[in-house]
Amino acid sequence: MATAPSLPSRLDFLKDYVLKTYSMKPNRIIIEVDSKYVHKVFELFKERLGFPNFYISTIAGTDFPKENTIRVDYYVVVLPEEQTIVIRTYLPRDEPKIASIIDIVPGALAGECETYDLLGVYFEGNRFLKRAFFVPTDVVEKGIFPLRKDSKV
Amino acid sequence: MTVTKIVEIPLVLEIPIGPQHPALHEPLLLKVYADGEEVVRVDINTGYNHRGVEKLCEKNTFYRDIFIAGRVCGICNTVHANCFVRALERILDLEPSPRAKYLRVLAMELERIHSHMLINAVMAEILGFDTLFMLIMRDREMVMKAKEILTGNRVLADYMIVSGVRRDIDETKRDRLLSILDKVEKRIKYYRKLFEEDATINLRLRDVGVIKDVDASRYALVGPPARGSGIKIDARASDKYDAYDEIPFNVIVRKEGDSWARMMVRWDEALESVSMSRYVLEHLPRDSNAVPDERRLPRRFPPGETFTRAEAPRGELTYYVLSDGKPKPYRVKIRTPSFNNIINGGFAYIGYTIADLPAILVSYDPCISCMERAIVIDLRNNKKMYVSLKDLVVGGRK
Amino acid sequence: MKPSLIKEVLRNLFSKPATIQYPREQTIIEPDFRGRHYADLMKCIGCSLCSIECPANAIKMVKIPEEYPAPKKNPRKIYPVIDYFKCVYCYRCVAVCPTRAYIVTNNYRLASFKRSTSEKLSLETLKKAG
Amino acid sequence: MERVKIIRLSPWLVHFNTGACNGCDIEVLAALTPLYDPERFGIKLAPSIRHGDILVVTGAVTKKAGERLKRLYEQMPEPKFVVAVGACACSGGVFAGSYSVLNGADNVIPVDVYIPGCPPRPEAILDGIIMLLEKLKSGKIVEAKAQRG
Numbered sequence: 066m067a068t069a070p071s072l073p074s075r076l077d078f079l080k081d082y083v084l085k086t087y088s089m090k091p092n093r094i095i096i097e098v099d100s101k102y103v104h105k106v107f108e109l110f111k112e113r114l115g116f117p118n119f120y121i122s123t124i125a126g127t128d129f130p131k132e133n134t135i136r137v138d139y140y141v142v143v144l145p146e147e148q149t150i151v152i153r154t155y156l157p158r159d160e161p162k163i164a165s166i167i168d169i170v171p172g173a174l175a176g177e178c179e180t181y182d183l184l185g186v187y188f189e190g191n192r193f194l195k196r197a198f199f200v201p202t203d204v205v206e207k208g209i210f211p212l213r214k215d216s217k218v
Numbered sequence: 219m220t221v222t223k224i225v226e227i228p229l230v231l232e233i234p235i236g237p238q239h240p241a242l243h244e245p246l247l248l249k250v251y252a253d254g255e256e257v258v259r260v261d262i263n264t265g266y267n268h269r270g271v272e273k274l275c276e277k278n279t280f281y282r283d284i285f286i287a288g289r290v291c292g293i294c295n296t297v298h299a300n301c302f303v304r305a306l307e308r309i310l311d312l313e314p315s316p317r318a319k320y321l322r323v324l325a326m327e328l329e330r331i332h333s334h335m336l337i338n339a340v341m342a343e344i345l346g347f348d349t350l351f352m353l354i355m356r357d358r359e360m361v362m363k364a365k366e367i368l369t370g371n372r373v374l375a376d377y378m379i380v381s382g383v384r385r386d387i388d389e390t391k392r393d394r395l396l397s398i399l400d401k402v403e404k405r406i407k408y409y410r411k412l413f414e415e416d417a418t419i420n421l422r423l424r425d426v427g428v429i430k431d432v433d434a435s436r437y438a439l440v441g442p443p444a445r446g447s448g449i450k451i452d453a454r455a456s457d458k459y460d461a462y463d464e465i466p467f468n469v470i471v472r473k474e475g476d477s478w479a480r481m482m483v484r485w486d487e488a489l490e491s492v493s494m495s496r497y498v499l500e501h502l503p504r505d506s507n508a509v510p511d512e513r514r515l516p517r518r519f520p521p522g523e524t525f526t527r528a529e530a531p532r533g534e535l536t537y538y539v540l541s542d543g544k545p546k547p548y549r550v551k552i553r554t555p556s557f558n559n560i561i562n563g564g565f566a567y568i569g570y571t572i573a574d575l576p577a578i579l580v581s582y583d584p585c586i587s588c589m590e591r592a593i594v595i596d597l598r599n600n601k602k603m604y605v606s607l608k609d610l611v612v613g614g615r616k
Numbered sequence: 617m618k619p620s621l622i623k624e625v626l627r628n629l630f631s632k633p634a635t636i637q638y639p640r641e642q643t644i645i646e647p648d649f650r651g652r653h654y655a656d657l658m659k660c661i662g663c664s665l666c667s668i669e670c671p672a673n674a675i676k677m678v679k680i681p682e683e684y685p686a687p688k689k690n691p692r693k694i695y696p697v698i699d700y701f702k703c704v705y706c707y708r709c710v711a712v713c714p715t716r717a718y719i720v721t722n723n724y725r726l727a728s729f730k731r732s733t734s735e736k737l738s739l740e741t742l743k744k745a746g
Numbered sequence: 747m748e749r750v751k752i753i754r755l756s757p758w759l760v761h762f763n764t765g766a767c768n769g770c771d772i773e774v775l776a777a778l779t780p781l782y783d784p785e786r787f788g789i790k791l792a793p794s795i796r797h798g799d800i801l802v803v804t805g806a807v808t809k810k811a812g813e814r815l816k817r818l819y820e821q822m823p824e825p826k827f828v829v830a831v832g833a834c835a836c837s838g839g840v841f842a843g844s845y846s847v848l849n850g851a852d853n854v855i856p857v858d859v860y861i862p863g864c865p866p867r868p869e870a871i872l873d874g875i876i877m878l879l880e881k882l883k884s885g886k887i888v889e890a891k892a893q894r895g
Contacts, residue, residue: 633780634780634781635780635781635782635783635786636781636782637786638782638869638872639869639872639873639876643869645867671840672833672839672840672842673842673843699837700862701833701836701837701860701862702833702836702837702838702839702842703833703862703864704833704839704840704864705833705863705864706864724863724866724867724869724870725869725870725873726861726862726863726866726870727859727860727861727862727866727870727871727873727874727877728859728860728862729858729859729860729877729881730860731860732862
């Protein structure tokens with residue numbers, strides 16, 4: 066994490082929402098955003114870039130019990146140069162809730178369902194969320210999210 | 219006797235599409251709602267193949283994870299291992315030797331050829347073209363032999379290791395690989411022509427499952443489904459990992475967006491892969507050692523995070539690895555191409571007939587199987603049937 | 617009938633069948649195919665590195681039985697037993713072994729009715745020497 | 747138990763994937779293609795589980811698929827035999843110990859022949875099936891089945 070990289074000029078519209086930017090090897094730009102504005106950020110993506118100029122590659126959640134947060138990363142690939150942008154946000158671990166973006170980008174469905182099932186991040190407004198999307202039912206019945214660090218599975 | 223309870227059920231028609239079938243891979247349940255012949259809604263049930271790989275990776279050490287990553291998917295195993303190994307190399311700040319980079323590309327391109335041949339063979343079988351299936355499978359054995367010569371196993375190569383590959387090739391092996399490539403190229407050209415001209419294939423695949431470019435990016439489709447719709451996504455061309463910056467190749471893009479275009483993209487890519495493999499074999503750097511001594515590899519992993527992309531036969535594969543300095547990774551996030559293509563791709567079935575459904579599913583190159591467990595529920599023109607619970611129970615016992 | 621079709625038919629009529637008459641006729645396996653492997657106990661020093669590195673936990677370190685003479689350089693008198701049912705034949709153990717003690721073969725005919733391990737094969741390397 | 751002896755002349759296979767990585771599946775598929783051609787032994791892929799004599803299980807048997815596997819086994823007509831293909835189906839392989847895996851097919855249904863390897867070569871798969879057929883000829887496996895009940 067050396068010097069903070071500058072945003073590509075095409076993504077200038079994001080600058081009101083950026084908390085900070087830094088880079089991840091190999092040349093991915095991480096943009097930290099408050100969880101309230103994630104929905105807004107993707108609305109802007111759709112408005113300014115428009116389809117088919119970007120797609121959501123994946124949503125990755127990571128659990129940090131020490132800091133009592135769950136980090137959610139949205140990996141967005143901007144076409145045609147295929148630059149990977151990471152929209153990073155932090156949620157409280159006790160009540161991880163974030164607005165769903167499937168109304169803007171339906172391609173986020175797979176990632177949101179997976180993150181909910183494995184990590185327990187609730188995406189508000191996504192009516193397809195369900196447990197046992199992947200996880201076997203006996204784990205679900207115990208109310209365990211397997212990718213949380215304190216879960217014993 | 220009074221009827222106490224009424225259960226409202228639609229007229230349910232359960233038809234397993236396709237027989238039980240070794241050609242398709244992981245189990246998946248597609249719930250298809252059909253109005254007459256027309257598909258109106260598709261629900262996708264997953265989880266039959268969830269093995270908890272991400273948790274397993276957190277429980278094992280980095281080096282053991284290389285082999286677990288290869289076993290996420292058997293067909294694209296070298297790409298999985300390569301993507302993970304490159305992530306580790308970014309964390310360790312290591313660079314493999316040029317010869318190792320070329321050999322990695324060779325292994326991945328051979329895999330792409332066999333994967334594309336396999337899925338085209340499966341498509342031929344789905345269309346009822348069994349002879350073509352058998353012929354393609356016969357010729358695919360040559361590619362498997364090439365993989366065996368290169369990596370030491372037919373399917374699971376276990377070829378990648380941090381800062382290199384696990385075995386090298388000599389001159390005799392190189393010549394054998396080249397002669398296999400010549401034979402394979404001839405056959406692939408023949409099959410490509412066949413897919414282009416054959417009347418049955420054209421009738422079954424043209425204008426079936428059309429995906430517009432806007433939809434492809436909205437639903438985050440990757441790989442041949444995206445490239446068949448005119449969206450140029452190829453991690454090989456953009457990320458230029460390993461030796462892809464030195465090897466000339468074209469990214470195949472087609473505009474049609476139908477099932478046929480997706481299959482043609484695969485044939486063209488297979489031809490492209492053949493020429494890339496030949497380029498690798500002819501321009502293999504001789505000056506450096508490709509095989510590192512696995513006993514002397516670094517044991518300590520510094521903290522750091524990285525996100526690597528690779529172009530698997532089915533599309534963009536991504537690995538996110540977070541290390542906190544311990545011998546085990548803190549988080550490994552794997553996103554396979556089929557995960558996006560299958561779960562998000564349900565929209566493409568809508569409006570086509572039930573008979574087109576297998577063709578569309580296979581044209582996605584599913585890393586999932588079990589058409590045999592796709593259930594068709596017929597909501598024929600809103601016709602409702604009321605049955606008392608008692609009748610239902612009696613009916614079930616008969 | 618198209619002329620190209622006739623050509624295809626004739627070629628296939630006179631060509632050899634693709635089928636290999638396995639098991640009457642053996643297929644050609646590469647000499648370096650990753651098949652069954654076992655530890656050479658004359659070289660093994662009982663360091664259990666292979667057991668630690670095995671991705672499938674297929675290798676168990678076991679005491680060398682009393683009736684076999686344990687080599688001097690193996691102070692703990694233990695040797696690796698590979699469970700062939702668990703083994704994924706990645707040859708990580710072969711590569712990490714500090715004394716290159718593993719004997720590799722291209723034997724792939726491993727089907728069996730009950731659990732098989734490398735115990736007997738490994739102990740035979742001792743018997744021959746002793 | 748005469749039926750057992752007849753089955754060995756033309757056993758029909760049913761292949762079921764219980765959460766494999768596809769490696770074994772494509773090798774089972776390769777074993778059925780022209781290069782190896784098991785129809786020489788009368789081995790044929792059955793369209794449905796109810797026609798099958800030998801169930802070929804691949805994969806690490808996830809908990810969700812395990813229920814299906816048990817149900818499939820119960821639906822098979824007697825006499826029935828099970829072949830576990832691959833390290834995963836034999837013992838769980840690299841996935842042993844994961845929270846959603848049952849560590850091998852023999853924890854769910856009785857297995858007659860194990861074919862280890864990751865994945866086993868098509869020749870090895872044929873080998874295993876021929877071993878089973880040979881054993882059927884000698885009648886030993888029938889006794890074993892009867893004892894197991």
